[in-house]
Amino acid sequence: MSLEQLDAFLAEARQRQPLAARLAEPLELVDFLDLARGAGYAVEEADVIAAQQRQESRLSDAELQRRAGQEARRLRHFINA
Template identity: 65%
Template structure:
């Protein structure tokens, strides 16, 4: 279980149209992990969280602010008034 496994899974998805199509659908974390396992990749929730943290650490302050604003907007539409 490592970021290397997750990176390898995502690289395979970029090369496999069927897998890419399956990943383009909204997935719960458990379904994502099950799909990875079907493909022979043993991933955990902590791997996904570590990958998100790695990605966020590579963003500029402006990109982080934009992402935060987008997520806040999405939540405002999701949460009923």
């Protein structure tokens, strides 16, 4: 697992307009990984998941509760009761 590779890729992408433009678009995970690998970074799915977990661990309790509420509302509208 290489969070360092993912972090380095994202840092480079902020500096390179073509990469930044691609990352500004919604991407499927496989497309994101292909983009990172095409730029020369060894990034795997596990790295992306670890980065998401790292980001969420930095959130406040209030932010986590807000997100949980949003998800619950989304599911409530998705599931027909």
